[in-house]
Amino acid sequence: MSRLLAILLALFTASPALARPLVVILADARGTETTDLVAPYAVLAESGTVEVKIIAPTLAPVRLMPGKAWVRPQATFAQLTREPDVVVIPFMMPAYDPVRDAWLRERAKRGARIVAICAGAETLARGGLLNGREATTHWFELKRLAKAYPNVRWRRDRRWIVDGPITTTAGVTASIPASLALLRDLAGEEVMRATAARLGVPLPVQAHDGAAFRVGTDAAMTGLSGWANAWRGEKVAVRITDGFDDLAFATALDAWSRTNRSEAFPSQGAVSRHRLAVIAPEKLPRAGRMVEPRNGDPTTALNDIAAAYGKATARYVALTLEHPYWLEVTRAPPRTPPRSWP
Structure with a gap:
């Protein structure tokens, strides 16, 4: 018997897939925030080092918002073969869904770690999962x-908060x-870096400094000006081909979709290097601009937008994304530049 146990243990440790934590990210076909997802x-x-799946109640394509694109879920709730170690909740529309919320509460009862992204925190608050805890969310939703x-x-003074x-x-x-901080917890500092x-x-x-994010006169005027001219907004294609960088695509699509001066969409349907299937509009608009998603840092897309539209x-886009670029261009530059912007 001891020899059999030793063989089974060797087989288990020799198969990384068996040992990897399972992280599932919820999605809703009716609308899920692009970067959150x-x-x-x-x-x-x-x-x-982590097994990760995008899951939804059905396999219907998930509409990304903002942007004009869809992604395919990789499994349904019913198709999961084991309990997830971590459940990630992006901002979804509608915010409330009885089937989804009941499934989430059950995962919490069974000991899964729960991570709410942005306004996804409302789903947890509504279910009572944040009672007595510290939490944060998008600056616009906090009040x-x-x-x-x-x-x-x-709280407004942390980009993420862990409470139990x-x-x-x-x-x-x-x-x-x-997500990098979560990866550090799951796989260690070296893997994260x-x-x-x-x-x-x-x-x-x-x-x-979440308190610094607020709608001032300049941001309001920029937003209103964009909305007033949205009817003649530029069509922006985000170039992707099979094997594209998932994160670079998402940050570009999200940022260019928030300018109020452009409508962004993928240049074609394609499958990313991590097997995320992106679906383009059935009838592609005629692009007035093609953008190249170069890396996943949102600052890259924000700089490209500044070059295109000012x-x-x-700054307005950074405000909606709650990205530190808003602080960098709003305040006088520090004497010693920070080592990195999150």
Whole structure:
């Protein structure tokens, strides 16, 4: 018997797939925020140390928002063959779904770690999973959620907050450093650093000045001006081919879709290097601009937008993404530049 146990143990340790943590990312066909969904998938898949799947109640294509694109879920709830170690909840529309919420509560009861990205925190708050805990969310939603859920200790000074088995993040682009921090917990510092380097993104920095994100006169005017001219907005194609970089595509699609001056979509349907299937519009618009997603750092897309439409528009996009680019261009530059922007 001892020899049989030794053989079984050897087989188990020789198969990394058996030992890898399972992380599932929820999605809803009716609408799921682009970076909220793709960033955790891309970061964890790139590491090679985590099994990660995008799951939904059905295999219907998931509409990415903003942007004009869809992705295919990789499994349904019913198709999962084992309990996930981590469940990630991006911002989805509608915010409430009884089947999805019941499934999530059951995973929490069974001990899964829960990670809510951006306004996905509302799903947890509504289900009572944040009661008595510290949490954060997108800056624009904080006041409303603080009023609706007073039993939660809402904070503005962190890009992500871990309170026991629950993690919440600030807005949209906080999904990238928070996913790297999760990867560090699951696979270690060395794996996290190597993954960040390959993706071309800074190492995670948790400190955050969320109170500095607010709609001032300049941002309001930029946004209104964009909306007023949306009817003549530029058609922007994000170039992808099979094997494309998931994270670079997502940050480009998301950022160019928020300018109020352009409509962004993938140049064609393709499958990423991590087997994420992206579906383009059935009838592709005629592109006035083709953009190349070069790396996953949102600063790259924001700089490209500044070059195309001016710094005011890039600042407005950074505000909606809750990205530190907003702080960098709003304030006087520090005497010593920071080592990295999250």
